Amino acid sequence: MLRSFSSYSTDHFRKDLLAGIIVGVIALPLGMAFAIASGVKPEYGIYTTIIAGILISIFGGSNYQIGGPTGAFVPVLLGIVMTYGYQNLLIAGFMAGVLLLLMGLLKLGGLIKFIPRPVIIGFTSGIAVIIFSGQIANFFGLRGVEQHEDFLSNMKEIMIHLDTMNVYSITTALICFFFMIVTPKFFPKIPSPLIGLLASSLAAAYFFPGQVATIASTFGEIPHSLPRFQVPQFTFEKVHMLLGPAFTIAVLGAIESLLSAVVADGMTGTKHNSNRELAGQGIANMITPLFGGIAATGAIARTATNIKSGAVSPVSGVVHGLAVLLVLVLFAPYASAIPLASMAPILMRVAWNMSERKEFSRILLTKTSDSLILCTTFVLTVFANLTIAVEAGLILSLILFVRRMGASLxxxxxxxxxxxxxxxxxxxxxxxxxxxxxxxxxxxxxxxxxxxxxxxxxxxxxxxxxxxxxxxxxxxxxxxxxxxxxxxxxxxxxxxxxxxxxxxxxxxxxxxxxxxxxxxxxxxxxxxxxxxxxxxxxxxxxxxxxxxxxxxxxxxxxxxxxxxxxxxxxxxxxxxxx
Missing domain, CATH: 3.30.750.24 (STAS domain)
Structure with missing residues (x-):
């Protein structure tokens, strides 16, 4: 970050300030939405956006990276919360931060590029299906739906409770969806998720108040300040128990952050430092849980928006975190009134955008061993879990690679x-x-x-x-x-x-x-x-x-x-x- 100030000017700061505010406005609803989808309170997503966003920009290896909670973590964090609880999620996040820091210090950043593309596309598309399906209940306003770890049980739960469908929730969700589709056509520079969120929230508050579930009615009021610093209670038993989940978070965070950094390189013609990026991600994920935040990584969509908005240095990422903090302090009571049905279309759209539909189809149509790897990873991500899916995808890739190399002799x-x-x-x-x-x-x-x-x-x-x-x-x-x-x-x-x-x-x-x-x-x-x-x-x-x-x-x-x-x-x- 210090190198970025070697030729920094007032004009650069104006560009970073504008880009940071724009990304901060986009990041606020996404942070809450990802936290809710992960099974925790929405304010934890806000805390993550603020703290991890600032730290990743300061210590990371990319000048344009925007860090925070992402959709890739949703199924992993939800599984940890349901199995071990929120407090143990914080411990797993801290341990993942330690692992990421070690990856950076040991210069393992280059190893991520050896993960086969079909494996990445497979688990990314699988995560998209999980996120999308996880918002069906909020979209339709279903009542009494219990969350389960496996996909089939969740789908069964939704089918059982379809008779509790709430027409007001559906209307709210459709209003949000409508403005998300229309806004880019007429106001391309205005974040469409924010407009959809505001429009649907206002419509629900004035036309049918009290008829749809909100953040406050489901999770309680959002505090208007950061939580106190608190160190989780580490024990040898907990560390041993959470080593697997922590490793999954670390690997997924490394992949996601470096992919985002590569996208930023392609858009700006720059070159990130992969090892420093991993170290920065590690520092952020070690400190964020101490303030109640969840796992964070580089966010591809927000990083791309940051670049398109004119960012020139990591200052924009710091501004983005401070902008979310300002909104938290000033407008927390209003955020508490946001309907869950308004959040559902935003996450569904995120899932649609991260599904890699074209790439998925292209690999599938090759009808090669890559198609088998893709389908295996995808199916296991949806019907088993991400850890098993990635392990199976990598092992299958290795077996098929060895077979091809053996045949090439x-x-x-x-x-x-x-x-x-x-x-x-x-x-x-x-x-x-x-x-x-x-x-x-x-x-x-x-x-x-x-x-x-x-x-x-x-x-x-x-x-x-x-x-x-x-x-x-x-x-x-x-x-x-x-x-x-x-x-x-x-x-x-x-x-x-x-x-x-x-x-x-x-x-x-x-x-x-x-x-x-x-x-x-x-x-x-x-x-x-x-x-x-x-x-x-x-x-x-x-x-x-x-x-x-x-x-x-x-x-x-x-x-x-x-x-x-x-x-x-x-x-x-x-x-x-x-």
Whole structure:
């Protein structure tokens, strides 16, 4: 943030001030809505917007990031609240902050990019379904609906209570929805969720007062000040119990914040610091629970709005938090009168926007392994939980990746082409091969996923018992210890049959592996060559020349000379014997 002030001016401050106020106005209803959807009081969402929003801007790694509660956390936080309670949610949030801070300090920010896109789209779309379905009861004003952890139970609960539908709640929700759709067409610079919220709230208050559930009637009055600083009661049992939920919050927060930062980079042409961003997220999530706030991360939509509103530095994020604080102090009683039916369309629209419909369809239509990963993650997010979904998506991605990499390994028997002497598989044909030298090209990573294929193919060659086996390794970029073990086994078996193993064109990584495992000493440095031609020349000196007698294979250009030489030697020997 200090670097941002190196050339900061009054004009920059005016732009940040305007952008911060605009984003703050948008963030206020969203903060309350996400808190309600997460199963906690709306003021906790406001506290999170203020404290986490300011801290993420100060300590984060992006100049434009707007932090706060987001829809991605809704199913996770709701599950924690229902299972462990609100106080334990604060502990889990603090622990997640510690984990995020450690991720940043350990420079793990770059690892997030290795999470497959289908996994991200799958759980994002699943979260969108959960958020949307979770607002059906508020939209229709259903009474007596109990929240459950699983999707099917919640849907069953809604179906059972459909007869309690409230026409006033539906009217309120539709008014909000109408203004959210119409406002951007006529007043594109005015936040449509705020207009929808105000219009529907006023309509409910004046035309049918007391007929719809409000924040005050459901959760009580919103306090007009921040809560007191309070440290949650940590115990070893609670920390152990909440380690899994905290890890889920941390990973999800890391993914969401870095995705938001990448979006900001694309819109501004800048470059964020991913490790500092994670550290900033960690600090914010450690401090926010001490004031009663819930988990926070980078908000993509609010960050994009911040940029479009003219923000030039992290000051806009600080202003956004202060603007929400000012509204809390001055207008808390009015916020308490907001109908829950007015909040429902806002969250439904958030869910619709985060559903990644086009990307979901595009991946699905490819009908590849990515489609399977996408569907698996999506279904498990909706019908199980986010933790299981992400774990299953990552494991499935890993299995399919290993399978693809294993299948990509090519092992071809080759020989020099008689015309241009270049080594090619096509050079091997009937009547043109060497019974004493087997030459193979190995192409692709030699790791645990491909080791079995490698062993089977080479052992098949050893079955023919050539004198010399040459492995061309110039196209093997990587070898793990499993591949090294298989190579060692091949060396052992081949030597037991009296054969000689030669390697050519070793790349640095595989060469370093066999050096560290001492396999280089077993093979012998004199049996490793930079070029295939050198290996062939050496192999020809190890032939049983008697077997070359009368050989018509002509596998190598030296074969003709060896064959003639053998015939002369044989005739001389016969003359001496006579």
């Amino acid at each position: 090519k092992i071809e028997q080759v020989l020099p082409d008689p015309e241009d002497k270049k080594v090619r598989p096509a050079a091997i044909e009937e009547g043109h091969h060497c019974p004493q030298i087997s030459l193979f090209t190995v192409e692709g990573p030699l790791f645990f996923g491909a080791a079995q294929l490698f062993e089977h193919r080479i052992m098949e060659a050893i079955h023919y018992r050539p004198n010399v086996l040459i492995l061309r390794m110039s196209k093997v970029p990587y070898m793990d210890t499993t591949g090294e073990t298989i190579l060692a086994d091949i060396l052992k078996d081949f030597r037991e049959q009296g054969g000689l193993l030669l390697l050519s064109g070793m790349q640095p990584q595989p060469a370093e592996v066999i050096k560290r495992t001492k396999l280089l000493d077993l093979i012998g440095a004199e049996h490793i060559f930079s070029h295939t031609g050198e290996a062939i020349t050496f192999a020809l000196t190890k032939l049983n020349k008697n077997k070359c007698l009368g050989c018509k294979q002509s596998a190598f250009h030296e074969c003709a000379e060896l064959s003639i030489g053998n015939e002369k030697e044989t005739k001389t020997d016969k003359g001496l014997l006579a």
